[in-house]
Amino acid sequence: MRALWAALVGIVGLSGSIWASAGPARAVAPSPEVGSEIAARWCAACHVVSPSGAGTDAAPSFANIARHRDADFLKGFLAQPHARPMRGFTLSKREIDDVTAYIATLGR
């Protein structure tokens, strides 16, 4: 029993250090799910962010963007604030990766 515990603690400890060495910003792959939540919270006021659905014509829909833009464009574009009403609004690199991953799911 004691040996089993030691083995379990060892496994947990080892995987813990693997996560830690990956660094906080890149511990897991970009998440379309998180990107979807960011889009709903920060982008939906102007963009239609769902795969389909009604919205405003003020800004291109994310589904449309997904069909015309690639990930490199999105990452570069989103590194800068856009649309003047959103002054002072910036996404972290992590958030940009998540939103880009989400938009990519809309282009299929």
Ligand code: HEC
């Ligand atoms: C205040 C309104 C507003 C908000 C909020 C907003 N956008 Fe925009 N966005 C626009 C407008 C207007 C355009 C088109 C004009 C431009 O490119 O600046 C645009 C353009 C874009 C484009 C470029 C489309 C293309 O193909 O050129 C991308 C990508 C984009 N927005 C992503 C986002 C994301 C992601 C968010 C949320 C994190 C967001 N936007 C929030 C108004 C907004």
